[in-house]
Amino acid sequence: MAESPSPAGFRTGASASSDPERPGFGSIQLAVVIPTLNERENVGPMFAGLDKALAGIAWEAIFVDDDSPDGTAVAVRELGQRDPRARILQRVGRRGLSSACIEGILSTAAPFVAVSDGDMQHDETVLPRMLALAQTGRFDIVIGSRNIEGGSMGDFAANRVWLSNMGSRISNFVCKCRVSDPMSGYFLVTQEFFQSVARRLTGTGFKILVDLLASAERPVRVAEVPYHFRARRMGVSKLEVNVELEYLFLLVDKFAGGVIPTRFVVFVLVGSLGFVLHMAVLAALHFESRASFAAAQTIATFTAMTFNFLLNNAVTFRDRQLRGWRMLHGLLVFYAACSLGALVNVSFADFLLKAGLAWYLAGICGLAITSVWNYAVNTVLTWRRDRPV
Numbered sequence: 001m002a003e004s005p006s007p008a009g010f011r012t013g014a015s016a017s018s019d020p021e022r023p024g025f026g027s028i029q030l031a032v033v034i035p036t037l038n039e040r041e042n043v044g045p046m047f048a049g050l051d052k053a054l055a056g057i058a059w060e061a062i063f064v065d066d067d068s069p070d071g072t073a074v075a076v077r078e079l080g081q082r083d084p085r086a087r088i089l090q091r092v093g094r095r096g097l098s099s100a101c102i103e104g105i106l107s108t109a110a111p112f113v114a115v116s117d118g119d120m121q122h123d124e125t126v127l128p129r130m131l132a133l134a135q136t137g138r139f140d141i142v143i144g145s146r147n148i149e150g151g152s153m154g155d156f157a158a159n160r161v162w163l164s165n166m167g168s169r170i171s172n173f174v175c176k177c178r179v180s181d182p183m184s185g186y187f188l189v190t191q192e193f194f195q196s197v198a199r200r201l202t203g204t205g206f207k208i209l210v211d212l213l214a215s216a217e218r219p220v221r222v223a224e225v226p227y228h229f230r231a232r233r234m235g236v237s238k239l240e241v242n243v244e245l246e247y248l249f250l251l252v253d254k255f256a257g258g259v260i261p262t263r264f265v266v267f268v269l270v271g272s273l274g275f276v277l278h279m280a281v282l283a284a285l286h287f288e289s290r291a292s293f294a295a296a297q298t299i300a301t302f303t304a305m306t307f308n309f310l311l312n313n314a315v316t317f318r319d320r321q322l323r324g325w326r327m328l329h330g331l332l333v334f335y336a337a338c339s340l341g342a343l344v345n346v347s348f349a350d351f352l353l354k355a356g357l358a359w360y361l362a363g364i365c366g367l368a369i370t371s372v373w374n375y376a377v378n379t380v381l382t383w384r385r386d387r388p389v
Helices: 040-053 072-082 097-106 124-135 158-171 191-200 208-215 241-256 262-288 293-316 325-354 359-380
Strands: 030-036 059-065 086-090 112-115 141-145 187-190 222-226
Touching (some): 030 124, 040 059, 040 072, 059 072, 072 086, 097 112, 112 124, 141 208, 262 293
Parallel strands (some): 030 059, 059 086
Antiparallel strands (some): 112 187, 141 187
């Protein structure tokens, strides 16, 4: 039977992947997913580095670009015209490293998928070794580690090293295995394992590896390969406060097991900090400054409420953050909602106390009710989803 027509530049049949003239065509064994944002200058050098490191391996590179204004997607398309192993997945209207990695992995038929940053700080020469370990069938994920013998953090600043190490220690509490570098953004995963956890992934933040390890329902089979973290050659680092906030949300989601909304958990944590601040201000004014209890309590209440609003605006509802005059309007709505919540708290706790419940249980139930009330009302009124920002 004659072979069916195939797209230009591709061959069909068993011999396609072994064609020495067109390496990497045919049956793709490895896909390298590269999330990008303003990495146009790195596209060509990174692809060339992969081409050299993966000689003899059928591979493709999937650049998942968050609609970079510098034309990263255009550069990948131009490259793809010359070499179809370069693919572009351009996302419009959404951003995020973890979600980009997830979409990139889901877009390929390759049985093995590596994730590597687009800033060329990950050493592509260790990919063949990572792939060889995964192909043995004994591992679900092979991690490029900076924290085992033979690896290093490179020229990371001391504060970045401390932050990474602290994040690693915290991450191991939620992961289904112990690894030396759970904060690594450089790893290779089998498509089979990824498909088994894909629907449980949070998809938020910048640490997709932690999400993968924590979402498994069984112990994850992991191998680690050392590599030296390289200094960025071009472009600007995207590490900022939002990265740490997204990481916080990911950890909260995994600790909560997906049962309690992550945003609600963070809202309660912020409220707990506000309670501590309230008591500190009350004690300082009433005992140190000799203010009347009523005056001290009033000032402490509004201080804590203002603190809670500002922190919730910056962290809990950062994706709906209020600015300018809308922020002032939101603060007034927050005051009103939380004041009514306090009345609900007192009334409900008093009802339970009169019904025979122990005072401390009545107090806890009152706090629980007001927490849910404040979260629900402020989500709908103060930080409603359709509010323009």
